[in-house]
Amino acid sequence: MIRLKQGDVVAVRIGPEQECLCRILFKSSYFRHLALVASYGLLREAIAPADQISKSKIITLLYTTVRPSAVEGAWRRISSGVFLDNDRELSRRIVANEVWVEDQHCGPASEEQLQCLPQMKVFMERIFVKRIAQDAQQGVQADRP
Secondary structure, three states: OOOOOOOOEEEEEEEOOEEEEEEEEEEOOOOOOEEEEEEEEEOOOOOOHHHHHHHOOOOEEEEEEOOHHHHOOOEEEEEOOOOOOOHHHHOOEEEOOEEEEOOEEEEEOOHHHHHHOOEOOEEOHHHHHHHHHHHHHHOOOOOOO
């Protein structure tokens, strides 16, 4: 059974012959199945995944659940231990008018933070896959969720 962890690079099946290249930026130790996942578009077999990640921008950045039973067979680990400098900062978000970075509570959100930081929304695996598939097909690019 696949158990994903922070820094894993995975190929997520989005169709019969298509996979999307994704990376686990943050995996919560508090909420066991919660993860922040970045999508880099369609997996191109001719390009090494590490090169594709380092030369690509994030297309989709979403919180999702990664229950082993739900991702088994549909997600395959390509590599582990891929961390970038801004991964931690990308997890900064608003949860119930409070600022969080990864599993760390940073305190109440200011008015400015409420305007500029994303509200945390969690997508179940099936909805997550549908969203990254749409974004990969359209070439949509998002800096923040």
